[in-house]
Amino acid sequence: MLDVSNLSVSYGKQKVIREVSFKLEKGEVVTLIGPNAAGKSTTLRTLAGLKKADRGTIHLAGKDITESSTVDRVRAGLVLVPEGRQIFTKLSVHENLIIGAYHRADRDHASDDQERIFSMFPRLRERRDQKAGSMSGGEQQMLAIGRGLMSRPALMLLDEPTLGLAPIIIEELGRIVRNLAREGLTILLAEQNAMMALGCTDRAYVLQSGRIVTSGNAKELSETTEVKQMYLSA
Numbered sequence: 507m508l509d510v511s512n513l514s515v516s517y518g519k520q521k522v523i524r525e526v527s528f529k530l531e532k533g534e535v536v537t538l539i540g541p542n543a544a545g546k547s548t549t550l551r552t553l554a555g556l557k558k559a560d561r562g563t564i565h566l567a568g569k570d571i572t573e574s575s576t577v578d579r580v581r582a583g584l585v586l587v588p589e590g591r592q593i594f595t596k597l598s599v600h601e602n603l604i605i606g607a608y609h610r611a612d613r614d615h616a617s618d619d620q621e622r623i624f625s626m627f628p629r630l631r632e633r634r635d636q637k638a639g640s641m642s643g644g645e646q647q648m649l650a651i652g653r654g655l656m657s658r659p660a661l662m663l664l665d666e667p668t669l670g671l672a673p674i675i676i677e678e679l680g681r682i683v684r685n686l687a688r689e690g691l692t693i694l695l696a697e698q699n700a701m702m703a704l705g706c707t708d709r710a711y712v713l714q715s716g717r718i719v720t721s722g723n724a725k726e727l728s729e730t731t732e733v734k735q736m737y738l739s740a
């Protein structure tokens with residue numbers, strides 16, 4: 507589904523991502539775990555076409571998208587749910603969802619998809635006409651995921667969905683991620699919260715200072731020193 511090869515990214519002269527390579531198979535949930543400033547958001551933003559890579563290639567379902575625009579990547583099935591949610595706070599839940607379908611050629615069917623999202627997230631249905639900015643952090647995160655789903659993605663990039671949320675909401679997010687994967691969505695999660703991430707993913711890559719230092723299945727990785735240190739700091 508996704509094949510990232512030797513990706514390097516800089517801000518000015520500062521190299522932030524160095525020769526990073528990883529793969530995701532269809533239907534997998536894979537996490538990039540790493541501490542603050544490891545380069546997780548930069549990696550996801552580069553995959554979404556919001557930041558240009560210095561070197562390396564990105565293939566989505568066999569197609570080279572390295573030079574594609576963000577909109578073309580969305581049309582090819584890749585969507586980013588950004589860190590900090592970035593929903594439109596002054597618009598209603600319903601309006602935020604409809605905006606998520608904007609780049610779809612078949613957006614006449616958006617209301618069917620909105621129904622699907624409401625059945626997945628009943629709390630969003632109850633708040634259909636509420637201004638998004640007046641909802642709780644957890645509800646806003648669910649809306650951000652729902653908005654991403656409105657583009658009918660094959661691959662969802664989820665950047666730090668647990669940020670600032672209570673443990674019980676984090677648990678719920680873990681269940682949501684697993685359910686989405688069961689329905690066939692491929693998910694790349696970027697997380698500092700190693701505990702949540704390893705609990706709901708198949709495999710993980712540990713990113714430190716812009717390099718992948720170790721990778722493996724979630725259970726094996728939770729035993730490594732790098733991850734144990736992160737558990738302690740999470």
Ligand SMILES: Nc1ncnc2c1ncn2[C@@H]1O[C@H](COP(=O)(O)OP(=O)(O)OP(=O)(O)O)[C@@H](O)[C@H]1O
Binds near residue numbers: 522540541545548
């Ligand atoms: N727009 C930018 N301009 C310059 N440097 C940046 C910019 N965005 C990020 N960086 C730097 O790139 C490095 C990686 O940041 P990034 O946000 O990708 O890390 P992260 O792993 O997602 O961390 P966090 O969990 O804190 O978001 C950091 O040193 C950061 O200061």
